[in-house]
Amino acid sequence: MKLIASYTSPYARKVRIALAEKKIECDFVEESPWAAQTTVPNYNPLGKVPVLVLDDGTTLFDSRVIVEYLDTVSPVSRLIPEPNRQRIVVKRWEALADGVCDAAVAIVLEGKRPARQQDKDWLDRQRGKIDLGLKELGNELGERAWCNGEAYSLADIATGCALAYLDLRHAAIDWRAAYPNLVKLAEKLAKRSSFAETIPPTP
Template identity: 35%
Template sequence: MKLLYQTHSPYARKALVAAHELGLAGSVQVIHHETSPTRQNAEVFALNPLGKVPVLLCDDGQVLFDSSVICDYLDSLHGHPMLIPVDSKQRYRALQWQALAQGMADAGIAVRWEAERRPESLRWPTMRDGQLQKVIAACDFLEREIGTHAAVDIGTIAIATTLSWIEFRGVYPFQTGRPHLSSWYAAFCARPSMRATTLSGDTND
């Protein structure tokens, strides 16, 4: 399998962390591709009409995107799911946390656009603040709930990789005043899957 990847993407990192947790990292060739809304990558667009990574080229010829679909596919290769629980209650909790992480990452990226990436004359502080409030509210939710969901599943992988990106980009100091979330995050970041996939680099617009 080949994974089109970006070393500073929270979405791509989620897929690669999942591969590590499933013991599949050795079967995945990681190929770095820079993508940006302002710079089209023709190779990525040829495989994903949205022009985004991650994209997984499967051994059977399938081309899969986005990260949630890729993680679901990787989980299916075991014959029994490991990251997306079968039990209904656990399954929908894990998927909901994955959705929360996706929303946090989307909001964090919007914050960066309005705070630093967009030309200064075009920035919209009200939009920045509104998107940041989503990140803050999600972190407050996690501070309350993180102790009740200790499993390593698609939900907690998504949360950890999103928080790592928020920290990496300096979007918001989520660990301040949140001892439960901070402790959980530190422990998750110590996992081999996280240590093998550290974020690096910057977006080239």
């Protein structure tokens, strides 16, 4: 099995953390979907990473599908609870955290365009998604130990990856000042070896 991904993608980090938590061996193939000679479209017609290539050649994308697959192939450290209601709550957390990443990535991409072509309304719109997304993450976490209550889950992994991606690409967004409960969660997550071993390289 191999994971085609970049080290900085927050979606790929979510998958790498899931692999580590579940103690699943997997080769890592570093690929930038933006490189001129990228092979990513050979594996994912959408040209995005991460992609998981199974031993029989089956390709899985996107990160949410990959993580769900990984959680079912090994019973070690269940990341998505089985009861339907709890499962959906965790998937909602993942959608919210990934959505914050989507907006953060969109701003990075817009920032790569020549200054005169950048659309301020579009940038503001994406920033609004980050701000409201963070507010919802903070509200939903409240004073709980973990996002889904008492047990560590995919919700924590997705939230931790989104917060770390903001630190990596949008250091000016001071989510720490506004959400001490998210800070506490991020600090707790940083102590897990799965998080410590997947820290993205600083650009």
